[in-house]
């Protein structure tokens with residue numbers, strides 16, 4: 001809409017004075033808790049209400065109760081005891097979820113970019129105005145270039161409402177960082193072996209396992225709630241944990257065996273484990289004969305991948321490789337080689353995941369107690385609407401170079417938005433909802449180019465994230481505590497559904513995602529797709545179809561439904577029947593072979609740091625989700641910035657001490673926007689450094705998060721794309737340390 | 748009746764959920780806390796030991812904070828719980844100085860504040876916000892005098908330690924190791 005370069009706007013005009021801010025913490029401190037304050041008179045004051053919700057602070061979607069006090073203010077959020085995602089216990093982020101509601105830095109009213117005296121600024125707008133403008137622009141772009149040229153980049157529950165809007169106007173041009181930047185490789189790797197995706201929550205039977213193997217997965221630092229709970233149960237039960245990680249992760253510290261592997265060499269270790277299991281005769285050959293495909297080929301394939309071979313590559317001693325292989329075999333089939341979650345590391349990630357899947361296949365853990373249970377979901381009936389039109393092209397066309405891509409590849413949508421990159425420049429506009437792509441997508445130079453080339457960019461969010469500053473129109477969504485959303489239905493041991501309803505009305509001038517999508521739709525002449533006044537009607541209709549109702553769910557929050565697909569595990573001796581080409585567990589992948597890829601995984605060496613550089617590894621902290629919680633007042637109390645973990649040997653070499661601040665510079669000469677303080681610790685190898693993802697926010701309007709810590713994504717400019725499914729491997733980036741960035745330092 | 752806790756360091760992942768749950772249950776103002784996480788690291792890579800502990804007031808049997816309180820604001824109630832009556836507290840912070848665990852802070856309203864074992868819910872809940880929320884269920888709360896209570900059972904069956912035993916305060920929080 002503005003022809004000049006798209007300048008980042010720091011939302012200088014935000015802040016309608018109008019709406020009331022949350023009671024100050026001082027006032028709250030006087031004691032209006034659910035059970036009253038510590039003052040005896042207030043004990044048993046149960047005049048408070050609770051409203052069901054499911055959490056939106058991460059994708060685990062734990063069901064809980066939002067408690068309000070007698071003044072109708074949100075007091076706290078507690079887990080729903082019936083919920084298999086949380087069993088009544090939310091994680092720190094879910095417990096602190098009300099910080100999202102309380103945050104005074106929230107987006108408060110729609111904003112429209114305009115030019116004033118040669119400068120681009122945001123102007124506060126009414127919803128009418130903002131929505132009219134979006135509809136007008138979308139209609140024009142649709143008329144000129146086809147609806148397909150408008151792309152949706154999304155994450156989380158609100159994404160669903162916009163997906164519906166997009167499909168209604170004829171676009172399936174969609175990208176989700178949750179796939180190519182995160183768990184896509186494991187879905188492809190496990191599907192090539194067992195015929196189906198792992199999905200979320202992972203069907204890992206951790207609570208009953210005897211041996212849990214984590215390949216760089218840091219359960220406990222990633223706070224995937226029920227999974228962390230089950231890991232604690234496994235510890236109680238005396239299960240052995242084997243953790244492979246160059247860093248002493250929390251999980252590693254709780255492990256019987258920690259294998260401090262040289263980064264980027266996991267596949268060599270996995271192959272040598274196969275070698276030991278097969279050549280030391282540790283396997284149930286009858287099971288393998290009945291249930292797997294390609295054992296002889298695999299046996300031949302791993303013949304030379306001995307522990308001695310792997311030792312040279314991984315730095316893990318042959319004795320330890322043998323010992324841990326035996327530990328797994330002794331536990332089989334109650335053993336889990338965990339697929340992990342964020343696994344887009346080196347570009348051969350599908351093959352690494354294949355190796356992990358093959359190990360599970362050899363050990364017979366698929367469909368077994370203590371291995372992987374046979375998950376079951378529940379299909380919520382679809383609210384009726386007219387048929388969607390057929391787009392001429394979709395995300396699949398953009399992902400055509402990656403035969404096993406199972407969801408829209410965000411980076412390909414981005415590439416298709418840049419004339420010189422795509423040759424075609426197919427994508428002209430974006431609607432970004434619930435994902436801060438300035439922090440979730442590597443290779444920010446491409447992202448920036450795409451943003452500049454766009455005709456129109458709409459951002460829907462609750463907070464002034466980095467990406468908001470680049471929008472033409474900003475729409476403030478209310479938080480999950482203030483809205484209805486679609487019924488949660490996920491696969492689990494037993495199917496379950498959960499309701500999210502508002503506990504309080506939307507604060508400021510914010511609106512629910514469903515309302516925003518409907519308003520845009522109606523303005524585009526798609527009213528028949530949004531045949532309801534309030535989204536609760538949709539939910540009620542859906543619930544009525546399955547013999548429940550909105551009223552019932554408002555009272556109980558979660559409903560667990562009986563399994564229909566049979567037993568949770570295969571019976572003893574029962575042969576597997578899987579949706580693979582062979583119907584069996586494919587140790588040799590017929591699908592990968594047919595598509596021209598290695599049918600069995602191979603180890604290929606990856607680049608190593610040059611002198612003075614260190615591999616950048618990043619991960620999660622249990623109290624934060626991506627970059628979205630970095631400004632949450634409850635969670636910044638726990639951790640308000642990231643630090644750079646550095647081995648003492650490295651620190652000594654550089655003369656650094658804990659607390660000292662440095663900028664990072666990567667192999668391509670890119671320097672972080674902000675400095676990061678060093679944490680000298682024995683928990684990390686000497687050839688790598690580690691930091692928590694999601695910090696180093698550049699938007700000053702995030703008053704608690706701005707300039708706190710550094711952003712790992714800025715350092716990820718070398719992207720190793722997985723040729724099989726298009727995952728963006730991010731761990732072949734190396735950093736060195738500089739004291740002076742040459743840039744203006746933080747304010 | 749003697750309330751206490753056993754906290755399992757083998758399960759604790761140091762997530763800080765106990766801290767947030769306490770904040771929201773007890774209206775602890777932003778920037779303050781009644782409980783917190785300590786991380787200790789021992790050894791040299793790759794032989795490294797890591798321990799997380801969720802720490803708070805130890806509700807000491809021999810409590811220096813109660814002894815030094817000039818107004819009686821700091822006192823011990825039923826079940827051995829050490830509490831502060833905000834109205835009686837003059838904010839002299841003698842108790843803060845005397846506590847070997849650094850468990851007390853001055854509330855912005857002027858009085859001293861600390862963990863109460865969620866005393867306010869005791870009539871109908873034998874739990875605390877931190878124990879009820881902990882994703883790893885690593886905080887066992889209950890009556891140490893009752894040999895059948897969960898907390899007594901785990902202390903019977905497991906190795907444990909307490910903090911700053913040299914201070915002689917007889918803390919009522921034990922860490923399973």
Ligand code: SF4
Pocket residue numbers: 055056057058059060061062086090091092093094095223224225625
């Ligand atoms: S794991 Fe935590 S943040 Fe994620 S949905 Fe559950 S409570 Fe919310």
